[in-house]
Amino acid sequence: MTVRRTTEKRNWAWNLAVGVLKPPILASVRRDWRDGEKIPATGGCLVVFNHISHIDPLMAAHFVYDHGRLPHYLAKSTLFDNKVLGGFLRTVGQIPVERLTRNAVGAFDAAVAGIREGKCVVVYPEGTLTRDPGLWPMQGKSGAARIALETGCPVIPVGQWGSHELLAPYAKKPDLVPRKTVLMKAGDPVDLSDLVDQPHTPAVVGEATDRIMAALTSLVADLRDEAPPSERFDPRKAGVRPIGNPNEKPRKPRSGR
Template structure:
């Protein structure tokens, strides 16, 4: 089957704009690139600790032969030219607070399966707040899409993006050229959850498996162990505001 990136699409325009800048600023060192499926629909779930992560991961996906699609804030689709490019390239609008316009993520996920496409979903939902940049507690969106549509999730971890753009920074440091280390994990099919209802307990259990897989990949890249307990933003927020109980 012909590589997705060789098929004419608006992605060619985006690649022409983005890739030259990425290539100047970044070199990739990828482990287990063969584990990224070259055909069929799946969810790609990376760790997240820099505002520039989507560009770095999107460019990597393109280099590995897959067209990157993300769930993006609905507000950016209203920006002239950019909004047109986002819509034409199949990006998925999500309203602030996670409420999807017209249940678009569900519809988009169905289209992904029908067309054999991939979508990139950050399971943490935002930049990690762990002080040492380890993955924090995940949200269930990525797992819900995979379980509802019967498609696998491919965990992926990267390290080095913080040198290009530190967490919470608005400033990019492209020179000298940065090395981004990437490791791709085995696809997770979640066969053990098939036939179970998608209740909160099931989604949380499956999400924990996904976060463990991403954390394990990052441990390999960093050559160190993550904390035994994953950072939980809600617990720390409660402690800071004096509302934590138990």
Template sequence: MPAPERSNRAYRNIARVVRPILLAITDRDWRGTEHLRHDGGFIAAANHMTNVDPLTFAHFLYDNGIAPKILAKSSLFTVPVVGGLLRASGQIPVYRNTVEAGKSLAAAIDAIAAGECVAVFPEGTLTREPDLWPMAGKTGVARLALTTRAPVVPIAQWGPQDLLGRYSAVLKPFPRKKVTVVAGPPVDLSDLYDRPQDSAVLREATERVMAAITALLEDVRGEQAPAERFVWRRPPGEGR
């Protein structure tokens, strides 16, 4: 399979190691790839259930010709080896609750302007919803979308949680797990573009993205999500 045009050498080297592993331990059901953009920058926004999600998310995009720039928590960039790989492949650190928080948004804006796909988990952390439905999202995806006016492609994943439980550190690769990843049409935010980015507008844009992801996941699971979206607030001092 040819590597995505925008992947650099480090990205391709990582893929040479990670892709064969994912191919060996997953049966993939990928849908909606026609909604992915190849002629300009866009935002790919997915639900987040387990720490293996970024790999299955990136696998879906990479094998469909896109090398995403994933917004990842800044602490990962300090981990030996892992941090070096993230930096070399051009991933974007997220500085939460610090004076450097604006750097993440600026870097993502620049990436989209350069024609890249910026991949985000709008919830900002693993969902705390008891049945793994998407919870309320953070407004970062809205700020990025409304500032750049780039398409936001909602993506739902189901199955990665069988590889690695939500809070587990034990990977369960065998037997092979079915991983379903579905992309939907871009979320329409056009009526919000010229409005001030106040809290009401940001919440509205964020909820539209989360609703689109949830609708895709309902179809995958064959179930209906709770009528009221779960809201989680990080306790003081708690990590991801």
């Protein structure tokens, strides 16, 4: 495993985050990092991951950090509601996203601005934990593709596998024993060069999204040494909830008195 030191300036919050979070991660999992040097050492870029566990952001941040970059996430806006946590997240440059609202356009603008400032922005193109029964990458959302097409930045896909064994989807407690192995593999930049200068119509954005998800699926298949489904899972067609735990029944609204 090749580790590359970051040349980006870290503030106090980054130093605190690394000092607090890295030791327990190292103690909890074995890391099988592959080809992380494909993440550009400098300049704005978009790194996209498949999503199988709520612990993924910590593991992805570790992977990106180990290969020389400070990760900047599009994070759920509810995480910023707490003054202390929200202030900390903003200090380390994380970007709030209000999912399923018109305010999500602000996150797009912030991500584009971050990339143009030379930041490494991390995105989960699926928008939430995969709903695929086998935990394969499902149909992607358009956000990552739109950011990539707007900026023309390198899009580095990273397939991952194993974090779900440490913390299963929507589980409340991690499974620490025996020690789990998390595998991550970076791929070559997704080729969107023929799409960047075209009008960003739904068809063009859809094609870019499909290429990103295809690259992720190929990497996951390589890590799992299995063939992926012939068709990516579509939650809408399956009638699965778009966000939140798909196994929970929707809460009934309280009746007025």
